[in-house]
Amino acid sequence: MSDDDVTSWLLAGDPAIRWQVLRDLTHAPEQEVAAERALVATSGWGKRLLDLQADGQWAGGACFPGQGWRPPGPVVGDPEAQPWVATLPTLRLLRDCGVDPADPAVRTAVEEVRDTSRWEYAGEPFFEGEVEPCVNGGAVALGAYFGQDVEGIVTRLLGEQLEDGGWNCEAENGSTRSSFHSTICVLDGLLEYERASGTQDVSAARRAGEEYLLSRDLFRRASTGEVVDPDWLQFSFPPQWHYDVLRGLDYFRAVGGTPDPRLAEAADQVRDKQQPDGTWLQENTHRGLIHFELEDGDGAPSRWNTLRALRVLRWHDGA
Template sequence: MAKPIEWLLSGDVSLQYLTRRDYLGSDEHQLTSLQNRIAGEGFGARFLSCQNPDGHWGRYYYQPKWTSTHYTLQDLKNLGVPATLQPCRTMVLRLLADCQLAAGGLNLARYPHPGDICVDGMVLDYAAYFCPDEPRLAMLAQHLLAAQKPDGGFTWDLNAHTGDPHTTICVLEGLLQYRPWCERSLSEHIRETQARAVAFLLDNRLFLDHADTRFRKLSYPFRYRYDLLRALACLAKDRLPRDNRLEPAVAWLLAKRSADGLWKLENRHKGAVHFDMEAVGAPSRFITLQALCAIRYFAPERLGKEEV
């Protein structure tokens, strides 16, 4: 088996790009050259080829899981397609026009519905990637900020008084993506909100001991679901200062590493898919890259010299 970094760079062009962007810090020319290929080959091209003549993927914005417009836009964003890619920008703007409610949230269903904070967080994540200057995103972000619970978490359940990890991680990712693009006063409010949401996760030990065993399985794509790697990857991306409360989760992730230095895909969230990018039980480039990024940030002393 090749060394982990070499192995990552031998994968789909999207993974070559993500590895050089997120782990190797390659120069802009090399990154642009790779990124411009994603829409025309490999995984990116396959997702784009599934778009319907009416512009949607699947049947509508949120139907069905996981082949809908919503989850396909999430997939394409996470592959690193160019942010200027017109099919994606067009559908983000169309989604905002068709689905945004007066209070700023979204209803992606075909019927009257008050919205879902978890979905709103995911939409902000990819909408701020493809259309960062879109004014309607400020309304969406403010709607999310107002939905924070007293414990610092977020939840899709309008009647709940406490947060849940699924919604909280989706909102954190959305706010993290949008924060660099918004005006200063809103950015400061977002930082304060993020800090409380991170404290919610840390105070619960990243839900390491939760009854849902899927929290402790390596899954990709994440969809709307929380798991430990997703949390560690998000916190590392946000440059969270090292905290002793993270050590059990980092140890868990290190223990998942195979003897060949890679991490395997352990779980795939059930639902319809356009195609499978990786096989359950086999080494996963998506998981391995995110694991390496998280460990290099939180525990670089645990990596080999060629990985730091």
């Protein structure tokens, strides 16, 4: 496919894809982008996800399905693996879709989460966070995006930053080295919080976390230069709490500015994955129970990964 054909193929997808293509790839007028974005909450994946909320949360739990919860229809995904249907991953997917936080249905859904959902571990309200930095990073990103107070979680995360600049959910068990997975989740949350609140109070911590990733070229061991995990060179959507090179690059794209030279090798990894038809494939889907399929599975062309790869490379290459 030509570039125009790839763009047309992307625009034939769900409103969650279309509005981001208009904003990031075709640079359509703001009014056109806003009109398309408004459809996310009223049709397609966004509306389907909103309609699945019950009793103030999804699947009866903050991070895991509640006791006695059953899927409303046939099981989609692997029920024996990580469940991706509870409140945290569902809100995370709605944010990835770019649902408008100002939409009345979205505001109501988020307010019900605030008032109802409690973390399984300690029973704290959803937007007060729990114990793991990767989960709390996600909660900060969601709270900041959907207009909720998450200052308490941010304070906790700043106090949990490790000496090497990142975060690790195993720090409470004695780990002193950061995790790519935990770090990208926290960075994502801090960036969203910084932009929503207009404060610079977290910028130093965020830059230190970014340096942790950059000093490793986004996927190499600091000690040997070896690839940390070959799976990080495969691109998944939704990424859930997992790290991969495309997710790392998409974070730095969101930060903006001039790309750091240490991103070049990671950008080449993304560039090399482009198929002859101009698309990128879905790869390494993270196993688990899901609400419904977004695409056609591993090995098939992925609108999500194609959109993310194209906008990352255009930013990195200055195109």
